[in-house]
Amino acid sequence: MTSLLSVRDLRTAFNGQTVLDGVDFDLHPGKTLGLVGESGSGKSVTALSVMGLLDRNGKVLPGSSIKLEGQELAGLSERGLREVRGKRMAMIFQEPMSSLNPVYTVGDQVAETVRKHLGLSRRASRERAVELLRMVGISAPERRVTEYPHQLSGGMRQRVMIAIAISADPALLIADEPTTALDVTIQGQILALLKELQERLNMAILMITHDLGVVSQIADDVAVMYAGQIIERTEAQRLVGNPAHPYSRGLLASVPRLGMDRNVPLPSIPGSVPSPADWPAGCRFADRCEFATPQCREKPPLLIERWPGHEVACDHPLVDGVPTPEPAREVVS
């Protein structure tokens, strides 16, 4: 299967400080890839690098490759990116509150994209906007188009954002923590909507989230990021069942599940993601890892396919929660 989005050795720097350190992944048409990690892991920067939406201090370094349907986006001019953005790839964000412009009506903001990418007339794009709002499950869309963002609820705003995103029928939708700012019940609705639209429009989704619960609901594959790198990659169900990286296991353990003993506090990973300036020479997770050995701190582990379709960057990958003994690397390779 040819991939829709193919990212190779993506390196991004802010003010000369590398924050993405060689990210590789593929996303296939109509599929969903979950990109998971704590804040500071580099998952949002990855999304913004793909979209070409880094702020003025951020730069995708030469040598990086971002291919969408075979077209190289890394190094493309702003003008060139503009033809791709909104049309072949679209993005929704974490804060539906502030992502919409407060001074224009919802209808204007949807119709604007339609006009730009589909070249419809003012009136036709207006009608199309109503249709799109109906598609994302907004009731009485004829009335809603004349309202302003502050008159809508958070969930409604996110639906409007989705309507904008799908208006030009993009092949790729990047969703950056789309449900984090919403109530739990609304979260489920938005995820269900995304799934429904994905099937209807055959759209691939890159789902950026810190929540493995979201991943297990919506994603086909998952890539776990830590300190600017991908450290584990496999099918979503396999990762949820058999996390091989201690970090992935830690993330999973901190997700509340049905039937858990509520009196036992949720375990959390001690410490936080090291900032790019403090990346250690060896494994970047070693300082927070309960299984770390002195060797872990010396040389960085490589992302290796240890089981079919399951890659992990750890010298002692977990099997059924138990780390494999030293020197795991030589055994496999």
Add this chain to the structure above:
Amino acid sequence: MAIEVPVARRTSLLRALWRHRSSKVGLILVGFTLFVALIGPFLVLGNASSDPNYQNLGQSLLGSSGSHWLGTDDLGRDELVRMVNGARYTLIMAVAAVTIAAVSGLIVGAVSGYAGGWVDLVIQRLVDIILSFPGFLLALALVAILGTGMTNLIIAVAVSAFPRFVRVTRSGVLTVMQLPYVEAARSQGLPPLRILRKHVVPNALGALIVQTPLEIGSAVLTGAGLGFLGLGVAEPTPEWGAMLGDGRDLLFTNPTLVTYPGIAIFIAILGFNLLGDGIRDVLDPRHSTSR
């Protein structure tokens, strides 16, 4: 806007200002003006013409020379001597007016914000009314009514600056009052004056500190403007605005008599404005103008 100025930071404020690009220039300009006002008159002593009001009609309208560095005016008075002496009038007027406005504005604003209710309403209505006049017009009208002279000038400038200090203090107090520890102090039944003095006013001071240099700059401008119109201090006081106003009759023949006092006023105002911008940037980086 409530900006906290912890005691420990006050000592380092000067250092921070010195590191800040624009306020460094401001500090230098204000320092220079202060230096001229304090020491300047002694430096130009030495001969008869070092009295700013010493007239020598035989030596009128001279160009710059070794004995009169900036030349003389139409009455043969030494321009440099008058400029140097004028710094005092300008600074005393501006600082006195702003001090009066700031202190009274602080008190009225704190009462208004703390008391709330009808007291607040009445005070805010009065402030609205004063603010419905352009500041310069109000100062001009007051001087016109009260008469010229230093004291009246100070009163007029103070009245026109007063409402802005009330506003700034009041909004600072309102913000501080919502802080948990102030609410806690109130719920413990501490006497209002004590809460105001110990908790509210010190924390609302930050906004006042930002406002003050900008108001001094504005007071210099107002005072000089009134002097220019012949409504400031009485002749023959060597006030910069008045000197500029006198010089305009000779604009076409001796433009320097307008140029020099104008530059002096400009430098003083520029210094206070840059200093004010710098203090705001240092105390409240969110509103930074330079970054």
Add this chain to the structure above:
Amino acid sequence: MMRYTLTRIGSVIPTVLGAATVAFLLLRLIPGDPARISAGPTATPEQVEHLRVQLGLDRPWWEQYLDFMKNLFTGSLGTSTRSGNSVAAEIGTRLPFTIQLAFWAMLIAIVVGCALGIVGALYRGRAIDFIFSAVSVIGVSAPVFWIGLMMIVLFSVKLGWFPASGAATPASVVLPAVALSLFAIGFISRQTRSAMIDALSMDAVRTARAKGMSGVNVIGKQALRNALVPVITVVGLQFGQMLGGSILTESVFGWPGIGQLLVNSINNRDYPVVQGVVFVVAVLLILVNLATDLLYSAIDPRVRHGN
């Protein structure tokens, strides 16, 4: 929207009444005997008494106050003690000049100030931003009466491009308008710059880019419209500053507006005219502030929905 507009208009009335009261009080604040001072040092006792009656100072203060307010409602601002003309008529002939001057100055200030601010925000931290910031702080620091005189020396005397004084030709307005605009240019440009920087970092601007919108759309439509609200506020505030500054500007350039009328009347101790000008300027400013607030709500839908 309608309700907001009406309440806002209604809130103007007490302020106007307050301004009228201040104007009334002006004459009564004069230390000593206003009639004596107003009549001048050479007046005979009969002339002083005549003036006292004319100014109404012989009657109790509350009667004077009621009369003053009643006259305001009929559009009468009293009679000039110098010319004997009605104050309203005197102001009426001068006011158009002041409005003309303020209009041009404000237009220049808005165009130039916004341009400097937008460019400064787009090229933040670069040399051009530094230069424009310097221009702006110089603009707010240079006294208009000094800059005005320097401009006369340069553009009228040396170059002969524009008339130095008066309002005889259409070109006469150029120098005073430019001089008066400088302060507002400085103020508006720094406000525009910081509002634009805030607006450019909005999530909504990122959304517009994610939608594939052009640079012109992102800067002009998304960011600028949001930046306009604080800019309009500052423009409204600048109008008051400008009315004050026009007194000095009119004096420098011999522009026949109400500023000159005011200064002349002060020198002539023609107090009814002083009162009238002070009141009219205050009303003008109150109306501009009202217009600013209403414009504000037209631009930002959150304001008119009371949010």
